[in-house]
Every structure is written in structure tokens, then in C-alpha cells.
Amino acid sequence: MTPFLLLAFLVGLCVGSFLNVVIYRLPRGLSIVAPRSFCPGCGRPLRWFENIPLLSFLWLRGRCRTCRKPISWRYPLVEGLCGVMAVYFLKNYGISIQAAIPYLLTLLLIAASFIDLEHGIIPDQITLGGLLAGLGLSPFSPFLSPREALVGAFCGAGAFYLLGAYYFWIRGREGLGEGDYKLLAMIGGFLGPLNLIPIVFLASVWGLFITLLVALVRRERLSGGKSLPFGPFLSLGAITLLIYPKVATFLFPPIY
Ligand SMILES: [Zn+2]
Incomplete structure (x- = not known):
């Protein structure tokens, strides 16, 4: 690894440390800038050496020094x-x-997924704030024009209604939350309308795969009442496309 990429990794770790603060505080209505980081178990403010990304978790062996409560695996x-x-x-x-x-x-x-996993909601600050950011950045985006971003956002919100209707049809109950359609609108605002089709498809594949895996591990029957939130699957679908854009043309080859 070159020094440049090592530096990128270290900066990314610090960004992740900040994102953890957002994930913990935003759904609890706490300020993101103040106070300093504290232990969620006992409330004690963290010293600098307890707040180093990855290393502190390893050094503390995943427990708070004072109250010994386990630190969530989400942090590292x-x-x-x-x-x-x-x-x-x-x-x-x-x-x-x-x-x-x-x-x-x-x-x-990532923030939307972990908040959705813990609380079953996705805050508007992330989805609507992200949508505004996506639309605002579209004039500079190499991926799409501002018009495509706008169409993408509308298609994302519209696709939710179709998805919601489909889910209602197969499961007989509401399965998608309000946060999911705002999330899909945000993704559409960043990536345009055409990418939504492979993303929703990939999200369904991830959803099926992970639901089966969780059911196997927990030895539960699949018809069990509790379903996993869909937001993390949509996010996984979008991130899969970002990492491997060819998957879009592989799944849906151009017909002309
Ligand atoms: Zn503690």
C-alpha cells in the first residue's frame, strides 16, 4: 500500500469515527458537535486514547474501562x-x-443503514439532506446531469410506491417505511433513474440472501412475524453498484 492510500485509510477511519457519533446521536435528538464523546453505558467522557479509531476498541478489548459494559461492534x-x-x-x-x-x-x-438496523427509522436529516446534497452536486457530477438527478429522485420516490404495493401483495402487510422511499429518492438523486432498477434488484437479492442466512443462524421459520428493515438492503444494493458498476450492464444489458 502506498503512503497516499495509507493516509486515505487513516482519514477514512477518522471520518468513520465521526459517522459513529452521527449514528448514535442523530436518532436520539442529541447534538452532533457537543459534548465530547462519552461512554453510552456510564456517561463518562472518553479520554483521547479511548477515542482512537479501531485501536482503542482492540486495546480496550471491546469494553468500557469504568463500567465494563461492552462497546458495540458497530464502532470498529x-x-x-x-x-x-x-x-x-x-x-x-x-x-x-x-x-x-x-x-x-x-x-x-452507511449511516442510514445502521440507524435503521437499531431504531427502524431513517432520519430526514440523512435522506432529505442527502437528496439536497445529491441534487446540489449534480452539476459537478461525472455520472449524471442535474435533470437526470431530478428525474432520479422522482423515480426513486415513485419506485417506492410500486415496491410497497408489491410487498403488500406478497406479504399481506405494510413492509416499507416512509424512510425507505426518501432513501430511494436520495439514491436516485445521486445516481439517476436508470441505476435504480439494478439497485432495487440487487437489494432484493441481498435481502433474500441475508434473510435466509439470519433465519438459518437463528433456526427460525421464515414466516416469522419480524422482518428485517429494507433500508440496509437498498444501501447494500447501491454500494454494490458503486463498487462494481459493470453489474448494471451485466444484469440489464442494453437492448439496442
Ligand atoms: Zn462506561
Whole structure:
């Protein structure tokens, strides 16, 4: 690994550390800038050496020094993901808007997914804020024009209604939340209308695969009442497309 990519990884880890603050505080209505980081178990403010991405978690062996409560595995996971994705985009696109825009979208998707997993909601600050960012950045985007971004956002919201109707048809109950259609509108605003089709398809494949895996591990019957939130699957679908854009043409080859 070159020094440049190592630096990208370290900066990505710090971005992930900040994203963890957003994931913890935003759905709880707490300020993101103040106070300093604290232990969610006992509320004690963290010293600098307890707040180093990845290393502190390893050094503390995943427990708070005072109250011994376990630290969520989400902290090192989010930090690691943000570091690896920073390396991926910078390695492929260099320091450019072409790297920055998909990285920003990835961060929004990671935050949305982990908040959805824990709380079953996706805050508007992420989806609608992200939608505005996607539309605002579209004049500089190498992927699409501002008009395509706008159409993408509308198609994303519209596709939700179709998805919701489909889910209602197969499961006989509401399965998609309001946050899901705002999330899909945000993805459409960043990536345009045509990419929504492979993303929703990939999300369904991930959803099926992970639901089966979870059912196998927990030895539950699939017809069990509790369903997983769909937001993380949509995010996984979008991130799969960002990492491997060829999957779009592989799944849906141009017909002319
Ligand atoms: Zn503690």
C-alpha cells in the first residue's frame, strides 16, 4: 500500500469515527458537535486514547474501562468500512469529484443503514439532506446531469410506491417505511433513474440472501412475524453498484 492510500485509510477511519457519533446521536435528538464523546453505558467522557479509531476498541478489548459494559461492534465496523471505502474510491479515481461524490453517498448509506438496523427509522436529516446534497452536486457530477438527478429522485420516490404495493401483495402487510422511499429518492438523486432498477434488484437479492442466512443462524421459520428493515438492503444494493458498476450492464444489458 502506498503512503497516499495509507493516509486515505487513516482519514477514512477518522471520518468513520465521526459517522459513529452521527449514528448514535442523530436518532436520539442529541447534538452532533457537543459534548465530547462519552461512554453510552456510564456517561463518562472518553479520554483521547479511548477515542482512537479501531485501536482503542482492540486495546480496550471491546469494553468500557469504568463500567465494563461492552462497546458495540458497530464502532470498529463503521470505522473500518469508511477507511476501506476511502481507499477504494481514491485508488480508482484519485483526488477528484469522481471519488468524492460516491464516497459521500456511501457515508450517507452507511449511516442510514445502521440507524435503521437499531431504531427502524431513517432520519430526514440523512435522506432529505442527502437528496439536497445529491441534487446540489449534480452539476459537478461525472455520472449524471442535474435533470437526470431530478428525474432520479422522482423515480426513486415513485419506485417506492410500486415496491410497497408489491410487498403488500406478497406479504399481506405494510413492509416499507416512509424512510425507505426518501432513501430511494436520495439514491436516485445521486445516481439517476436508470441505476435504480439494478439497485432495487440487487437489494432484493441481498435481502433474500441475508434473510435466509439470519433465519438459518437463528433456526427460525421464515414466516416469522419480524422482518428485517429494507433500508440496509437498498444501501447494500447501491454500494454494490458503486463498487462494481459493470453489474448494471451485466444484469440489464442494453437492448439496442
Ligand atoms: Zn462506561
